[in-house]
Amino acid sequence: xxxxxxxxxxxxxxxxxxxxxxxxxxxxxxxxxxxxxxxxxxxxxxxxxxxxxxxxxxxxxxxxxxxxxxxxxxxxxxxxxxxxxxxxxxxxxxxxxxxxxxxxxxxxxxxxxxxxxxxxxxxxxxxxxxxxxxxxxxxxxxxxxxxxxxxxxxxxxxxxxxxxxxxxxxxxxxxxxxxx
Amino acid sequence: xxxxxxxxxxxxxxxxxxxxxxxxxxxxxxxxxxxxxxxxxxxxxxxxxxxxxxxxxxxxxxxxxxxxxxxxxxxxxxxxxxxxxxxxxxxxxxxxxxxxxxxxxxxxxxxxxxxxxxxxxxxxxxxxxxxxxxxxxxxxxxxxxxxxxxxxxxxxxxxxxxxxxxxxxxxxxxxxxxxxxxxxxxxxxxxxxxxxxxxxxxxxxxxxxxxxxxxxxxxxxxxxxxxxxxxxxxxxxxxxxxxxxxxxxxxxxxxxxxxxxxxxxxx
Numbered sequence: 001x002x003x004x005x006x007x008x009x010x011x012x013x014x015x016x017x018x019x020x021x022x023x024x025x026x027x028x029x030x031x032x033x034x035x036x037x038x039x040x041x042x043x044x045x046x047x048x049x050x051x052x053x054x055x056x057x058x059x060x061x062x063x064x065x066x067x068x069x070x071x072x073x074x075x076x077x078x079x080x081x082x083x084x085x086x087x088x089x090x091x092x093x094x095x096x097x098x099x100x101x102x103x104x105x106x107x108x109x110x111x112x113x114x115x116x117x118x119x120x121x122x123x124x125x126x127x128x129x130x131x132x133x134x135x136x137x138x139x140x141x142x143x144x145x146x147x148x149x150x151x152x153x154x155x156x157x158x159x160x161x162x163x164x165x166x167x168x169x170x171x172x173x174x175x176x177x178x179x180x
Numbered sequence: 181x182x183x184x185x186x187x188x189x190x191x192x193x194x195x196x197x198x199x200x201x202x203x204x205x206x207x208x209x210x211x212x213x214x215x216x217x218x219x220x221x222x223x224x225x226x227x228x229x230x231x232x233x234x235x236x237x238x239x240x241x242x243x244x245x246x247x248x249x250x251x252x253x254x255x256x257x258x259x260x261x262x263x264x265x266x267x268x269x270x271x272x273x274x275x276x277x278x279x280x281x282x283x284x285x286x287x288x289x290x291x292x293x294x295x296x297x298x299x300x301x302x303x304x305x306x307x308x309x310x311x312x313x314x315x316x317x318x319x320x321x322x323x324x325x326x327x328x329x330x331x332x333x334x335x336x337x338x339x340x341x342x343x344x345x346x347x348x349x350x351x352x353x354x355x356x357x358x359x360x361x362x363x364x365x366x367x368x369x370x371x372x373x374x375x376x377x378x379x380x381x382x383x384x385x386x387x388x389x390x391x392x393x394x395x396x397x398x399x400x401x402x403x404x405x406x407x408x409x410x411x412x413x414x415x416x417x418x419x420x421x422x423x424x425x426x427x428x429x430x431x432x433x434x435x436x437x438x439x440x441x442x443x444x445x446x447x
Contacts, residue, residue, distance in 0.1 A: 009253055011308050012251065012252070012253070012362070013305050013308050013309055013312075013361060013362050013363070014308055014309075014312055015251045016243070016248065016251050016362040017309075017312060017361065017362065019243050019247050019248075019251060020238065020239040020240075020241070020243065021239065023238065023241070023243075023247070024235060024238045024239060027238065028235075037244055037246070037247060040247055040250075041246060041247055041250045044247065044250035044251050045250055048253065056403075057403060060312075111230075112230070112233060112234040113234075115230055115231065115234050116234050116235070119231070130231070131231075131235070133192075133196060134196070134227065134228040134231050134232070135228075135231050135232050135235050135236075137196070137318060139198060140193065140198060152189075155188075155189040155192065158192055159188055159189070159192060162192070162224055162227060165227060166223060166227065169227075
């Protein structure tokens with residue numbers, strides 16, 4: 001049963017509740033905090049522009065992820081076009097490194113930073129699938145819908161991301177670059 | 181007996197607990213036969229846990245003001261200042277955003293007109309927050325019941341008044357934990373309870389705007405979620421759940437009774 005005023009806007013509490021997850025996703029895409037928050041801000045603006053397309057009662061988080069992914073892809077395409085079509089390999093796109101607060105008491109802090117630094121070395125397409133499946137625990141079909149790719153592609157990216165990360169973490173601890 | 185090969189994608193789906201029961205049984209049989217496969221599944225699960233440990237602390241970071249602004253309907257007219265430089269967005273695009281933003285601002289006015297602090301709004305927000313978090317199997321709360329004392333202290337500090345988590349074990353509901361949720365004006369404290377059948381109830385509490393008249397129990401159904409709400413002194417309470425009205429009312433009475441007893445007790 002939709003709310004009578006469902007068409008009037010997005011549910012504000014849910015929107016605010018989704019921001020931390022959007023920021024995390026954006027940081028996995030962009031790397032540094034400022035660029036990530038710029039992306040979240042653009043995505044929220046876009047969400048309000050497109051708000052009539054949101055179906056009340058459906059998963060707002062997944063819808064916002066879709067919007068942010070599209071904003072990111074569009075901005076990246078624009079930046080590339082202007083930069084004279086440099087590399088299409090997403091691994092080269094990021095200048096900044098991760099800035100992640102880590103609670104030291106739960107787990108070995110260095111190990112976690114190492115893991116995050118290694119995740120950072122995966123291509124962006126694999127990083128985002130890994131985040132959505134392993135960390136956000138989204139169903140594969142929802143990930144496929146959010147990213148606009150076939151489910152088979154989700155599975156192959158997920159499989160490759162996991163295998164690469166596994167091999168990286170199996171290597172002896174290398175140089176840990178937290179802030180480049 | 182030679183069972184069929186297990187698909188790589190099934191292995192991942194199994195590790196992520198996303199596989200249908202029938203297919204899961206086939207994977208489990210294969211895991212029992214092949215230690216290498218079992219190790220792979222264990223490895224994926226350990227990796228998932230490590231990634232969550234590494235990335236979950238981000239969720240607790242304070243949200244920058246500019247993002248809270250961007251989430252508010254009226255903020256849509258404000259284009260991000262440095263966006264044009266960063267992405268070299270042509271000027272006309274920024275102008276178009278502004279026009280759209282003004283239009284959105286106008287059509288979004290209903291959300292602004294919606295009066296803060298009215299019981300209807302509170303009940304609706306409570307229903308939304310309930311629907312959002314009660315459906316989350318793994319992380320419905322920010323602070324788990326194991327740290328109940330810390331949870332209550334934290335919420336008391338953030339809400340600015342003494343908060344209590346009622347004990348609902350007598351009606352079959354155990355505390356799961358709690359969190360802070362955003363409200364129209366004031367933040368809301370959120371406690372979740374669960375019974376043996378995994379049915380979840382949430383109790384949400386916030387300070388009401390001064391001059392809000394007290395109300396008896398009121399009941400409403402918002403978006404399929406039943407909500408009993410009432411205002412007592414300065415505080416508004418909302419008990420939400422997808423259970424029958426009579427059941428919800430009996431729990432609401434227990435909550436009300438306990439809070440009234442605490443109120444009467446010497447400090």
